[in-house]
Amino acid sequence: MSDPEPCRMKHTEDPEEQRDLMEVKEESEELSEVKEEREELSEVKEESEELREVKEEREELSEVKEESEELSEVKEEREELSEVKEESEELSEGKEEREDLSEVKEEREELSEVKEESEELSEVKKESEELSEVKEESEELSEVKKESEELSKVKEESEELSEVKKESEEEEESEELSEVVEEHHVKPGEKPLSRSKTKKTFLKKRRDKKSFTCTQCGKSFTCKQSLDVHMRIHTGEKPFPCHQCGNSFSQLANLKIHMRIHTREKPFPCDQCGKTFNGASQLKRHLTVHTKEKPHSCSVCGKSFSRLYTLHAHEKIHTGVREYMCFECEKTFTTAESLKLHQRIHTGEKPYKCSHCDKRFNHSSYLKSHEMIHTGEKPHACDQCGKSFVFISQLKRHMRIHTGEKPFSCDQCGKTFICASNLKSHLRVHTKEKPHSCSVCGKSFxxxxxxxRHEKIHTAVREYMCFECEKTFTTTNCLKQHQRIHTGEKPYKCSHCDKRFSRSTHLKAHERIHTGEKPHMCDQCGKSFSFKSHLKRHNQEITQNCQKASGRRGRRERQ
Structure with a gap:
């Protein structure tokens, strides 16, 4: 009987214990869930870290791809660097040898920059060539002026024709005068007529004959056809069009003279030099080159000219008169011909077609320069190295390489350049301007x-191939430099010794051994270096030392 009571007591304690046990179980389940969540979180973190690593690996892979493309070029640079190493070993002793060798090692880093600079230079050359073409356009404008002069010559020829007509008319007048004199020959017993009376009777007859008068200016003509031709001056009518370029003319004779431009017919040769011309007036103007005759002088500055219209065009410089205005953009010009050429920019008219391809041009001079691409003609040769050029302005710019002339200087650092385009590109170093962005990755240049050049990394285009080893390159300049390995060409000679180099950058690096020049200075300690790569490495060492010092300082503070 005593047993049920403890059992009852046990039943009274079990619910609380069961609740406790349930709570413990729930807590343990929650703890297990927390552990699982923590494990999942750690896995998520690991996955996120792995994803980051994958992204970094992808970025590194893209960089590796770029570097792998550059490595082939670096191999060539290493071969050339071996030459630089040999030169540095020959010219330097002791410490200088070590410094020069370290400089040569760092040149590997610089050569990638040099390679880019060389490609930039090639593009700059292209831009300078484009600028030279712009300059040549101004020269070609002078040729256009010559064409306008040819037109004026045509006018002169028409004036000459009118003069011939006048002469023929004068001959007719003289014949008619003689007829009048014969008609009024003094007969026996008659009083002779005076000279003035005879002329009056002739002029009266002449006026009677000139019965066709212009209603615009009052000029008289002997026949209706002459009046009709004259009226085209007032009406602007030009019924004779050229089927080649669309230009129209008021007289058939003028069209025939113009057609010689397209047919290249030049029937008038110079007996002094053999040069041929398509008009007599052109030949007459050309002969003043041999005679040196300049009969027309400027009353302001005294400058002399062989042609009167050239003097008139020159005088507008002093007077500032620019009476011809474009109604599209309000730009003004000194001559009607210059305005006409300018208006083709707005109309898009391109009357001059290449005979080799379908390309068209708005200036005949542009067509002439374009056709030299097909013919390969390069009439302007350098007397120093024999290199030929299409335009004389290109030759003049090239001659600065031989003379060392650098007329364009930077007002920021004093560095000088051969042409204005090189100076313009250099100024962006100071302004940090990078206006050209890649549409694929957004990198700016x-x-x-x-x-x-950068876009070729995305497209993988390497269109320039060496025919010796079939290696491909992204630019013509890289191919040209590579080909010197096969040819052994070393066009750059040291001015201090007899050593020669295949690249101008190697010559520049070599000459610093002679001059001791160290243009790259550290702004932290003032130390100077021969190469930019040396300065970069020096700055990296400073930052690493600073980081180490700050790390040691932090450890001391924690201790």
Missing amino acids: SQLSNLH
Whole structure:
């Protein structure tokens, strides 16, 4: 009987214990869930870290791809660097040898920059060639002026024709005068007529004959056909069009003279030099080159000219008169011909077609320069190295390489350049301007040529191939430099010794051994270096030392 009571007591304690046990179980389940969540979180973290690593690996892979493309070029640079190493070993002793060798090692880093600079230079050359073409356009404008002069010559020829007509008319007048004199020959017993009376009777007859008068200006003509031709001056009518370029003319004779431009017919040769011309007036103007005759002088500055219209065009410089205005953009010009050529920009008219391809041009001079691409004609040769050029302005710019002339200087650092385009691109170093962005990755560049070269990384275009080893390159300049390995060409000679180099950058690096020049200075400690790569490495060492010092300082503070 005593047993049920403890059992009852046990039943009274079990619910609380069961609740406790349930709570413990729930807590343990929650703890297990928390552990699982923590494990899942750790896995998520690991996955996120792995994803980051994958992204970094992808970025590194893209960089590796770029580097792998550059490595082939670096191999060539290493071969050339071995030459630089040999030169540095020959010219330097002791510590200088070590410094020069370290400089040579760092040149590997610089050569990638140099390679880009060389490609930039090639593009700059292209831009300078484009600028030279712009300059040549101004020269070609002078040729256009010559064409306008030819037109004026045509006018002169028409004036000459009118003069011939006048002469023939004068001959007729003289014949008619003689007829009048014979008609009024003094007969026996008659009083002779005076000279003035005889002329009056002749003029009266002449006026009677000239019965066709212009209603606009009052000029008289002997026949209706002459009046009709004259009226075209007032009406602007030009019924004779050229089927080649669309130009129209008021007289058939003028069209025939104009057609010689297209047919290249030049029937008038110079007996002094053999040069041929398509008009007599052109030949007459050309002869003043041999005679040196300049009969027309400017009353303001005294400058002399062989042609009167050239003097008139020159005088507008002093007077500032620019009476011809474009109604599209309000730009003014000194001559009607210059305005006409300018208006083709707005109308898009391109009357001059290449005989080799379908390309058209708005200036005959542009057509002439374009056709030299097909013919391969390069009439302007350098007397120093024999290199030929299409335009004389290109030759003049090239001659600065031989003379060392650099007329364009930077007002920021004093560095000088051969042409204005090189100076313009250099100024972006100071302004940090990078206006050209890649549409694929968004990277920006200061030069358009650099952007075009960079875009080839995305497209993988390497269109320039060496026929010796079939290696491909992205630019003509890289191919040209590579080909010197096969040819052994070393066009760059040291001015201090007899050593020669295949690249101008190698010559520049070599000459610093002679001059001791160290243009790259550290802004932290003032130490100077021969190469930019040396300065970069020096700055990296400073930052690493600073980081180490700050790390040691932090450890001391924690201790």
